[in-house]
């Protein structure tokens with residue numbers, strides 16, 4: 001149940017100050033939804049600390065002098081209660097996904113100021129409850145908005161442990177267990193990419209965008225090993241990279257970050273289903289070569305962000321081989337399908353021919369944010385490309401085998417521990433459990449497609465999906481008789497932001513929309529949460545119809 005906004009203040013009596021700041025029933029702009037029990041504010045007594053602890057301050061708990069284990073325990077236990085209650089509420093289909101307020105109203109509902117004098121433990125408990133009260137519940141079974149959704153509790157338990165261990169990943173010296181886990185899990189992931197990848201190298205990066213950047217840096221280093229010391233002058237000519245017009249924008253950003261300029265990230269046209277056209281890639285490579293440029297890097301996408309399309313890796317690998325270019329596969333999104341015998345082929349056939357692969361466990365695999373990996377077929381490149389051997393951290397004369405100081409392979413210094421939550425999750429599920437999860441998400445997406453097709457008056461499927469991205473329009477009553485064509489598409493496109501706004505005001509459903517090069521706004525629904533069932537897919541469609549039919 002939800003905490004009452006009126007938490008007791010430091011004297012233990014209800015605070016009128018807080019209750020005016022946090023009305024139980026904030027001004028509703030939207031009409032009430034049909035969903036029952038939306039009133040999330042409830043009883044604060046769940047989160048009442050004992051009288052002795054309520055007025056205690058930060059220095060009454062460990063590690064401060066005079067602190068007691070009892071006070072410490074009570075405080076932390078209360079925080080855990082809040083977190084567990086949040087998880088329960090999130091999985092209650094009668095709860096809203098969000099309680100939307102515009103930023104200027106939200107700031108009034110919250111007390112965010114940093115005080116001169118620190119607040120009590122009871123106030124901190126209350127602050128934590130309030131924070132979650134207004135948070136969007138990304139693990140709610142009716143949240144279909146983002147590539148990363150759901151809340152895997154094993155992975156979350158791992159994140160709690162990680163937070164408690166609070167160590168940095170740069171050296172074996174201070175993270176021995178986590179560094180070894182990293183080695184084991186990364187080797188396992190490479191073996192899944194391809195048999196000939198076992199001896200390669202990998203690292204966890206802060207997101208797929210940075211993983212793609214690592215691929216770019218390694219590719220340039222491989223071709224121009226002197227670049228690291230001598231810089232741009234060692235490259236006699238214009239470097240050019242290629243990716244499809246459907247690729248993630250982080251690929252293009254490599255060109256701007258690394259001195260090529262975005263004009264030298266060539267966007268290769270894609271076909272109707274969003275796949276890179278290999279013949280176009282070759283034509284554009286030859287065109288640049290004829291101008292004396294140096295095409296060196298091709299990023300193909302396995303699972304594009306909007307359409308969930310898969311570039312034909314084998315055809316692109318042939319072209320890379322012919323022209324001596326590095327092949328990177330951005331499987332930040334689609335990488336999870338590597339775990340499924342049923343869905344891996346033909347989508348990612350040929351992935352073992354790549355030089356590098358980005359794969360985000362925090363997307364389809366449901367690991368907690370953030371968890372992103374980059375893998376290389378060739379060992380040693382990451383280290384020779386990025387190593388700076390800082391002599392206060394990566395001393396070369398240490399007690400142990402310094403190859404385990406993986407921190408010197410990266411362009412960061414400190415690195416967050418993103419491995420433990422993934423390792424723990426993999427221990428729990430095994431390869432089999434992950435395969436079941438991936439297959440289930442794909443089957444639920446197939447179910448959604450089937451249900452859309454069964455209601456052609458209300459929904460228009462834009463294409464047969466290859467992944468869990470299902471792209472479609474919702475058709476309100478007034479447009480149901482109109483023949484489908486550019487005129488109706490334009491009107492359906494205008495509907496999307498209005499229907500999305502309604503979803504957010506009601507708080508009952510979230511799914512994403514966007515335009516692309518070929519069409520105006522359309523909905524892109526994502527099923528990447530283990531919480532979703534067929535009933536939730538049915539709810540998705542009926543709720544869109546309830547909210548949108550008269551628009």
Ligand SMILES: *Cc1c(COP(=O)(O)O)cnc(C)c1O
Nearest residue numbers: 207208209248303305330332333
């Ligand atoms: C999500 C995504 C990225 C970026 O990953 P972040 O972890 O958000 O930085 C890159 N490429 C593709 C295809 C993606 O879907």
